[in-house]
Amino acid sequence: MHDTQIAEKLDAWTREVVAWHFNEATGSRFWLDFRKKIGWNPETEIKTFGDLSKFGEFQDSWLRKSDVHDWIPKAYVSKPIYVFETGGSTGVPKTRINVEDFRIDYKEFSDYLCDEDFPRGRDWLFIGPTGPRRLRLAVEYLAQARGGICFCVDMDPRWVIKLIKRDQLDVLEDYKAHVIDQSLTLLRKHHSIECLFTTPKLLEALCQKVSLKKQGISGVVCGGTHMTSQFHRFAREELLEGAAFVPTYGNTMMGLAKSESWTEGKTDYSIIYYPPLPRAVLEVVNPDKPSETVEYGKRGRVKLTTLTKEFFLPNMLERDEGTRHPPCEQFPWDGVKDVSPFQQGESAVVEGVY
Amino acid sequence: MLKIPILRQGMPYFSLEEKSLLDHRNGKILAKVSQANTGLILRDLKQYQKSWGRLQEFSTEEILSCLEKASAIFLEDTLPIGKAEEEEQSPEDFLAMQSATTAMPIVMCRRNMDKVGRVLSEMKTVLASLTSGLPFEVLNQGYGEHQGKTVSYFPVGKSFSAILPNNSPGVHGLWLPVLALRVPLALRPGTQEPWTPLRLCWALQKAGIPLSALGFYPCDYSGANSLLTNCDRGMIFGDGNTVKRWSKNSHVEVHGPGMSKILIGEDVVEDWPLYLDLMVRSIAENSGRSCINASSIWTPKYGEEIAEELAKRLAQIEAKALDHPEAPLAAFSNPKIAQAIDKSIAQGLKKPGAFDLTARFRSSERIVHIGRSTFLQPTLIYCPDIKHPLAEKEFLFPYASVLEMSNEKMLQRLPRTLVVTAITKDLNFEKELLEHSRIDRLNIGAIPTCQIGWGEPHEGNLFQLLYRQRAFQKA
Structure with missing residues (x-):
């Protein structure tokens, strides 16, 4: 999977994180109770990252149904705790606690950004989901870490999903226009904004109304939803007018995956995401046998393992699929190429002739 | 490539x-x-x-x-x-x-x-x-x-x-x-x-x-x-x-969906054999793939007899290879869809009140394969129970139901329908149909549902959609 050095580092970090979460002095109630039920001792039996398969698949319901306090490691009970949510357009969302993780992840992300494209000391505009999600705080911290401030416009994805399910496309369009109008107001008022963080759809909608170049935007980070290589190309060729473009893949459970830096003259617009190893690992697995990693170049379901001292999440099957991609110089570990929603299903009866 | x-x-x-x-x-x-x-x-x-x-x-x-x-x-x-x-x-x-x-x-x-x-x-x-x-x-x-x-x-x-x-x-x-x-x-x-x-x-x-x-x-x-x-x-x-x-x-x-229909008026129902060819053509032309194909025949009486005669004729329409110069049926580009439709009809037939009469006259199953093409062969369902789930279905192959009801009931029951061919000479029935708001194209007399003129409005008039009249004077 990785070269020896990377693998050793990952194994060592896995042992440290597992020891932390399953230790009475530092671990969370959820994992300590879990240990009592499984009849084996993770502290002694998990020696490598591969050993995490002993936990089996992580169940979504553990995050939906359990008491969120059970997830706070004892070592952090006296710290200010954030709780972030994911999903929840219908029913109970999944929750994850945070202390410093979002800052650590986004500081690391800040170090990866190019200062020329995302100038230090300049301001950011974030257009995307705020509310119970970590993204708003994370992007705000990213701007702060780079010496700027972050203006925010909220887009509530739960409302968007409801509108789509209800077929209220006209209301959806109005809502999108409402979000974009607020963004334009900020861009026109605050000329210090030079960096943008948004989703692909909102970037398209914004560029329908305004020239990024004329607004002085020099760098765009784009993520939060799926992005195709075609969108990537389209953005570079027709939307960005020379602004730098950094695609990201992230979620509340993982943090932020990065992509290989773009170089002028490149013609391959495939987006390959590399997880923030060793804090999170993405694997591409056989959907029917999730313990089995697929070969390089093959598609499969994305499996996430998060390994931080705040949060331990082994073997969670994402609702995404992708192609397993070999390491690159910038990120010497496995990446995931062309991420898209996981597809599985049978043909339905088609009725009606039109 | x-x-x-x-x-x-x-x-x-x-x-x-x-x-x-x-x-x-x-x-x-x-x-x-x-x-x-x-x-x-x-x-x-x-x-x-x-x-x-x-x-x-x-x-x-x-x-x-x-x-x-x-x-x-x-x-x-x-x-x-x-x-x-x-x-x-x-x-x-x-x-x-x-x-x-x-x-x-x-x-x-x-x-x-x-x-x-x-x-x-x-x-x-x-x-x-x-x-x-x-x-x-x-x-x-x-x-x-x-x-x-x-x-x-x-x-x-x-x-x-x-x-x-x-x-x-x-x-x-x-x-x-x-x-x-x-x-x-x-x-x-x-x-x-x-x-x-x-x-x-x-x-x-x-x-x-x-x-x-x-x-x-x-x-x-x-x-x-x-x-x-x-x-x-x-x-x-x-x-x-x-x-x-x-x-x-x-x-x-x-x-x-067209849900197009043939209505046989009470005044002409005794002559129903005269209209069998028209009914078959309405159901099966273009392999039943058009919204203007009939998916239901409504008649005041002789439902079973009409259904049986139609079934005999439809059963003669058999799948042929797609390059055959007289191939009457289209296949399904996705065989799973054909299987799902076939299964859903079979499931529907388990409920009392509907009969697949074509099954009696076909020499093979509804679903057939020629080479690697999968076909569904014409299916005529007689529904003595007009509320049966198979009574108002429309599929992407020659499929129709025969239902019995009076002229009055037809007018009450008629849902939004793309083409109605009403075989009648009864001026009152004709008038009621002309006033009916849920019929898009109306044929009075022996006109197949699939016989249309492209110039006529079809689920709307494009000119009216794209242009509006205004009052205008020029001195």
């Missing part, structure tokens, strides 16, 4: 996102179709005001002349298809490719091609019918004399999107009048049938229609929604669920 482009205002664009178009017989990839992302569509639509302006430089007469030329080009020429200079398609290639991806017999593809060609060559008549004979000068300059009065019409739609189907290529005749009305088009082809709209675009270009008036955007549902939402006017073909969201939008002409 054949690569089908997006046409961005007539200019080929090859996307990095492609969908494979498979030959249903062997699963081999026949072509890769470029997919347009939503942002690209929205960006192009911003140019449509200019495209509309470009079309206004032509008179209606000039456009009609282009369309007439396009008819011959569409029917006879070898045209570009992929990378313009490298890949071309003869009419025979077109038919073979269309048959391979849609599973429609070549002979039927040819018939549909001819039908579309005819709409182009007869556009003058179509336009006259849609505009109730309005002189072209009214369209060209915005006002003029009509029936002794000064009239004026102004355009309310300067861009038009069409979300197109896979089931029957003949329906492409429905959006072509938009060009005659000098409005630029943004087409979203069906996933398995990009062939006809693409060939039409190339033929129209070659005939002199400005490049900028023709957009061809294969895309997903989100792209299709963007086209409909962001063009001034549009049309959509789709199943009940697909079109439901647009059904109350007055800017969109909706072409949902």
